[in-house]
Amino acid sequence: MRKRQREALEGYAFVLPAYLLFIVIILGPLIGTVLLSFAKFSLLSPAKWVGFANFAHFFTDARMGVIYGNTLRFVLILVPLHLVVGLLLALWVSNLKSNRGKYLYRTIFFFPVLVTTASVAIAWSYMFDTSFGLINWALGLFHISRVPWLNSPFWVYVAVAMFSLWKFVGNSFIYYLIGLQAIPHDLYEAAMLDGASPRQRLFRITIPMLSPTIFFVMVNLIIGATQIFDEPYFITAGGPGDASRTVGLYIYETAFQFHNLSYGSTISLSLFLVILCITLLQFSLQKRWVFYGNE
Amino acid sequence: METSRRNASASAGAGTSAIRVALLNVLLAFVGIMFLIPFLWIFSTSLRLPKNSFSLPPSILPTTFDFNNYAEVFRQIPFFLFFLNSLKIAVAATLGNIIFSSMAAYAFARIRFPGRNVLFLILLSGLMISNQVTSIPQFIMFAKIHMIDNSWTLAILWLVNPLGIFLIRQFMKSIPDSYEEAAFMDGANRWWIFRRIIVPMSVPAISVSSVMWFIANWNDFFRPLLFINSWNKMTLPLGMTVLTGTFGTGNISAVLAGVTLSLVPGLLIYIFGQKYLLEGLTIGGVKQ
Numbered sequence: 001m002r003k004r005q006r007e008a009l010e011g012y013a014f015v016l017p018a019y020l021l022f023i024v025i026i027l028g029p030l031i032g033t034v035l036l037s038f039a040k041f042s043l044l045s046p047a048k049w050v051g052f053a054n055f056a057h058f059f060t061d062a063r064m065g066v067i068y069g070n071t072l073r074f075v076l077i078l079v080p081l082h083l084v085v086g087l088l089l090a091l092w093v094s095n096l097k098s099n100r101g102k103y104l105y106r107t108i109f110f111f112p113v114l115v116t117t118a119s120v121a122i123a124w125s126y127m128f129d130t131s132f133g134l135i136n137w138a139l140g141l142f143h144i145s146r147v148p149w150l151n152s153p154f155w156v157y158v159a160v161a162m163f164s165l166w167k168f169v170g171n172s173f174i175y176y177l178i179g180l181q182a183i184p185h186d187l188y189e190a191a192m193l194d195g196a197s198p199r200q201r202l203f204r205i206t207i208p209m210l211s212p213t214i215f216f217v218m219v220n221l222i223i224g225a226t227q228i229f230d231e232p233y234f235i236t237a238g239g240p241g242d243a244s245r246t247v248g249l250y251i252y253e254t255a256f257q258f259h260n261l262s263y264g265s266t267i268s269l270s271l272f273l274v275i276l277c278i279t280l281l282q283f284s285l286q287k288r289w290v291f292y293g294n295e
Numbered sequence: 296m297e298t299s300r301r302n303a304s305a306s307a308g309a310g311t312s313a314i315r316v317a318l319l320n321v322l323l324a325f326v327g328i329m330f331l332i333p334f335l336w337i338f339s340t341s342l343r344l345p346k347n348s349f350s351l352p353p354s355i356l357p358t359t360f361d362f363n364n365y366a367e368v369f370r371q372i373p374f375f376l377f378f379l380n381s382l383k384i385a386v387a388a389t390l391g392n393i394i395f396s397s398m399a400a401y402a403f404a405r406i407r408f409p410g411r412n413v414l415f416l417i418l419l420s421g422l423m424i425s426n427q428v429t430s431i432p433q434f435i436m437f438a439k440i441h442m443i444d445n446s447w448t449l450a451i452l453w454l455v456n457p458l459g460i461f462l463i464r465q466f467m468k469s470i471p472d473s474y475e476e477a478a479f480m481d482g483a484n485r486w487w488i489f490r491r492i493i494v495p496m497s498v499p500a501i502s503v504s505s506v507m508w509f510i511a512n513w514n515d516f517f518r519p520l521l522f523i524n525s526w527n528k529m530t531l532p533l534g535m536t537v538l539t540g541t542f543g544t545g546n547i548s549a550v551l552a553g554v555t556l557s558l559v560p561g562l563l564i565y566i567f568g569q570k571y572l573l574e575g576l577t578i579g580g581v582k583q
Contacts, residue, residue, distance in 0.1 A: 004407070010485045011408030018399035019414065021455045025433070026421045032432025043438055092323050107565065108327045114561035118516050118532035119554040122539050123337045126547055132349040134336050166330060174572075227425040229517055251427050256434075256521055265431050272428040279423050 030272070036265035043261070054266040063242060063250070064267075071246045075225040077161050082221050083214070085165060086172025091206070093173075094180045106177065113170040121234035124163045125150070128235070150236055153243035160231050160244065172217045179213030180206070211290045219282055226275050247271050334558070341365070341552040349547055364552035371541050371549070374556060376527060377534035382560075384446055384530065385512040388453030392508050396456050397501055400463035401489050405475070415464075421457040426517055434521055444524045452522075453512050459504035466500030467493060502571035510564060531557055 037054050039047040058064060093105045112120065127134040128149035136146045149159040183206065191201050207214070229248035232238050238245030247267060255264025332355060339354040344361050368374055402408070403415045433452065434443070442448045470493065478488050494501070516532040523529055529537065538553045 007406055008408035011402045011406035011411065014398045014402035014406060014485075014489070015408075015414065018395040018455060018460065019418070021395065021451075022418055022421060022457070025452055025455055026424050026429055027417075029429035029432035029436070030424050032435070033428055036431060041435075043435065089326070092319065096320075105323065105327055107569075108330050111561070111565060112330065114510055114564050115514075116532050116535065116557045116561065117514050118535045119557040120333070120337075122535060123333065123551060123554050126349075126551075127333065127336065129349070132351065132353075134332075134353045137351055137353055166333065223423060223425070227427050229427065233516075248427050251430075252517075252520075255431050261431050261435065268428045268431060272424065275423050275425065 033265045033268050033272070036262050037269045039262050041262045042259060050262075054263050057263060058266050058270065063245075066242050067245050067247055067250050070242070070244055071226060071228065071248075073157065074160070074228050074246060075222060077157060078164055078225045078228075079218065079221045081161060081165060082169055082172050083218055086169050086217070087176050087210075087214070089169065089173045090176035090180060091202075094177055106174075109173050110170040112167045113174075117167065117230045118234065120167060121163065121230060124166075125235050128159050151240055153240060156236050156240065156244045160235060163235060164231055172221065175213055175217050176210065179210045183209045208291045212292055215282075215286055215290045219279060222278055222282070223275055226278070227271065337551050337558075338555050341548055341555045343548045345546040345548050347548075361548075364546070364549040365556070367546070367549040368538065368553045368556060372534050372538050372553070373527070374534070374553070377529050377531045378560070380446055380528060381513060381530040381532070384450045384453070385509050387447070387450040388512050389505050389509045391450070391454040392456045392459055393501055393505055395454060396459040396504065397463055397494055397497065398489070400460045400467055400497075401493055403460065404464045404467035405470075405493070406485075418457050419461060421455070430518070430521055437522070443522055444528060445522075446528055448522055449515075449518055449530075452518060453508075453515075456504065456508050459508055462504045463497060463500045466497050470496055499571070506564070506568040506572050509568075513560065513564070531560075 036047075038049060038051060040050045040053070041047040089105075089109055093102055093109070096102050096105070130136060130146050130148050130151065133149070135149065139145075139147065147155055149155050187205050187209070188201060191205055196204065227248045228246050229252065232244050232246050232249050233252075236244040238249050248271075251264050251267050251271070254260050254267060335355050336353060339357040341364055342357045342360050342362070343354070343364075344359060345364065347359070399418075403411060437443050437445075437448050474492050474496070475488055478492055483491075514532065515530075519530045519533045523533060526537075535553060535557060539550050542550050
């Protein structure tokens, strides 16, 4: 009995530092966000409760619909793109015969992940320049007329998708690559003996065996894309007009440029609830398609 | 008979599949080159004379070698100071992560105490709580205690890493109980076992979560943007936007010289960290 009590105390002691920080840095502020949503608050005057006024503002804010629509569009474009391109690259690289080739491509595809987003995003915004940018110049070699990358509500999404893929696909790629290494070889050998075609091996072995990794990558991608900030901030500045302004960018502008901390909190809270719902939905659907070998 | 027929069909397919493999390899090489071109263009343009930085055709490989742009970067921004500021925050946060995350992971993996699973689930749900959701109260909190515009604030905000705790816990669960039992028999206490047995055995998981955490921290732009105002406390990503602001479109070559310089730490992380990253990630922490 005493031994078990002692063990429990030790358990709490080991968890304590991380948990205390978790409460102060993450959980507490989350509750703060909820409280602020019901208040009128600035750093200079004391908080005043205003009930649902911020929420009324939220639901009548004409820009809100557009901005959530933009964010949804980014999620719908970026998540499948990263999910599929990352997988294709990983399958490709893992099938290479030479180890040197594997090393080379792994480095090439993963390196952009490591570099400062701010720096390379600035460089890419120059590359997207309509008249003098590298990309339009290269397209010009094939007699393709200049694309208004950052000045058209349509092309701005293509531009962000191109940058995002270049910068971040290495993340999904590396997770897939590692997941692929963990698939036992004898599964493929057995399938080959049974005369399974490459396509069958891909859809009957590789993808089911990789499904926990695919699920992990997908959950992370959706959480990441829903709060997308750096890309619109650096490359499009939310423009043209509001065409690529995202919830993340709008929270920053509302709270820290227009100093409306309470309305900013209301938008943050809505973003949290959206991410929460999507994640719970994904976890409840995972039983249908994610395959955990030994459970 | 059976085997010979199979061999025949395999060799008939070999010719077309060799062509397919070759085509795929060419395509892969093409994709690889496309990934490299932005870096080459950044570097080549950083060496151009400022008046030519945007003149066409752009260069993929350097044609001129004007290192003045690099000197200009150091004249306009205290590059090394920004670098050190970023490094200080990233190192402090990563060290904190190593200590606190492995301690918590150890308890969640191997110590029995009431409420363990609930506490662990609550911690994991922290993954869904993004920086933007918590940033406003965090800002108010640190403003109240006069810790805005302070590098240590950024380090503190990076001390908890739920995903890291999760990954390390998964790894620690796979260590056989016998190691701990033997040490207990010899009269070792919990802390000794943690320090001398569990942590050394969990190095792959701890290092991979640390490298990933360091990278995320190093590249963070959102929080420095909110929390840092003064020039001499800026991090490298924040300093890059100042550099852009200073030159505007006037001297793109100088901005790109700054961009090139900012790529060096990423390269160093890769060279020194990749062993841990790739070996550590294979431990199946990702696989639930």
